[in-house]
Amino acid sequence: MAKARGKHKRSPQHRATQEEPQGQEQDQPGPAPLAAEPRPDHDRYYPSTLLEDLRDEPVHDSLANGAIAAGAGVHKIAINANRQHRPNGNSGGGGGGGGDVGKNGNGNGKLDRKSYEKELIRLQIELVKMQYWIKHTGFRLIVVFEGRDAAGKGGTIKRLTEALNPRGCRVVALGTPSDQQKTQWFFQRYVEHFPSAGEMVIFDRSWYNRAGVEKVMGFCTDKQVEEFLQSSPEFERMLVRSGIVLLKYWFSVSDEEQEVRFQARIDDPTRRWKLSPMDLEARMKWAEFSQAKDEMFKHTNIPEAPWFTVEANDKRRARLNCIHHLLSKVPYRDMTPEAIKLPPRPKAKKVARPPLGEQFFVPNQYP
Numbered sequence: 001m002a003k004a005r006g007k008h009k010r011s012p013q014h015r016a017t018q019e020e021p022q023g024q025e026q027d028q029p030g031p032a033p034l035a036a037e038p039r040p041d042h043d044r045y046y047p048s049t050l051l052e053d054l055r056d057e058p059v060h061d062s063l064a065n066g067a068i069a070a071g072a073g074v075h076k077i078a079i080n081a082n083r084q085h086r087p088n089g090n091s092g093g094g095g096g097g098g099g100d101v102g103k104n105g106n107g108n109g110k111l112d113r114k115s116y117e118k119e120l121i122r123l124q125i126e127l128v129k130m131q132y133w134i135k136h137t138g139f140r141l142i143v144v145f146e147g148r149d150a151a152g153k154g155g156t157i158k159r160l161t162e163a164l165n166p167r168g169c170r171v172v173a174l175g176t177p178s179d180q181q182k183t184q185w186f187f188q189r190y191v192e193h194f195p196s197a198g199e200m201v202i203f204d205r206s207w208y209n210r211a212g213v214e215k216v217m218g219f220c221t222d223k224q225v226e227e228f229l230q231s232s233p234e235f236e237r238m239l240v241r242s243g244i245v246l247l248k249y250w251f252s253v254s255d256e257e258q259e260v261r262f263q264a265r266i267d268d269p270t271r272r273w274k275l276s277p278m279d280l281e282a283r284m285k286w287a288e289f290s291q292a293k294d295e296m297f298k299h300t301n302i303p304e305a306p307w308f309t310v311e312a313n314d315k316r317r318a319r320l321n322c323i324h325h326l327l328s329k330v331p332y333r334d335m336t337p338e339a340i341k342l343p344p345r346p347k348a349k350k351v352a353r354p355p356l357g358e359q360f361f362v363p364n365q366y367p
Contacts, residue, residue, distance in 0.1 A: 110316065111314055120323075123320065127327065129333075131169060132334075132336055133333055133334075134200055136198075141199075142244055143249070144249065145157060145203060146212070147312070148253050149282060150258050150279075151252065151253040151258070151312045155319060156318060157171060160319075160326070172203050174193075186207070186228065186231075211225060211229060211296040229299040236302065236304060236305040240305060245330070247308070248306070248308065250310065252310065258283075262283065
């Protein structure tokens with residue numbers, strides 16, 4: 001696997017992914033309090049033109065300060081992206097080494113709703129600041145969400161985007177390729193959705209379908225998978241060289257937790273649509289998906305665009321950890337416009353209005 005040149009400072013997760021032999025787990029102390037993660041070398045991973053004025057300026061200090069100010073509740077929020085330890089050495093159903101989280105998740109129990117909602121609001125405010133900066137500087141960001149079915153990707157994407165301007169942040173969730181698209185260059189239908197200057201694009205599953213579900217379910221040939229694993233790193237290096245920042249997240253969940261979430265979808269009529277026949281068929285191939293994921297990481301975990309694993313047995317922690325990590329990877333400054341003061345409204349002129357009886361109204365069913 002290619003390694004970063006020079007004095008590039010890798011994150012703990014990236015370092016563990018590259019240095020741990022496949023099939024082994026590494027014990028590590030318990031979770032640390034929420035804190036900003038060290039960034040990689042900006043000269044290598046970000047367009048230099050965007051950083052000329054940022055080198056000597058602290059970037060979004062409020063992200064770290066807010067974690068301290070939030071008090072004891074925040075100490076329950078672990079940065080699991082920096083941990084490689086899996087409790088009990090369980091990799092979730094007999095998959096390959098470095099697979100999914102164990103039966104007990106991160107061992108802290110579920111994060112309470114009050115702490116979760118307080119921290120989520122703070123992070124969403126930071127996301128809005130980040131979006132203003134992205135638009136102002138012409139920054140281009142792609143975020144890829146991959147992982148097991150029912151691992152929590154969709155819920156995280158929803159919390160990530162709900163406070164943002166949809167004109168500058170798009171979610172792309174492509175369906176099955178058409179007959180025409182099947183004849184195109186494999187990456188072509190994804191490139192059509194890439195960001196322009198000042199945009200952020202989130203892929204709810206991506207080109208990595210080829211190394212995952214398509215491989216395991218037999219929708220492509222071994223030769224096509226081999227070609228993908230060879231081409232994808234070069235494709236992503238090309239994106240990074242062009243100035244696009246690419247973040248890739250893998251949501252990891254245990255087989256027991258996945259089973260609980262599948263059953264919850266069956267029991268809830270409003271979420272039953274989330275459980276497709278393909279999900280049920282893939283459910284029987286847990287070990288095969290683990291092996292496919294390990295092979296995918298082996299070839300595509302490159303220094304320019306490393307994989308970051310989100311331990312997702314606790315949905316609330318997973319959402320906060322992922323959003324916090326994303327914020328730490330963008331060198332934004334607070335460019336939120338100053339609040340404006342509304343001028344007095346001019347006195348309305350009297351105009352002739354049509355009778356109310358000529359309009360149709362929605363009946364009030366809840367008096």
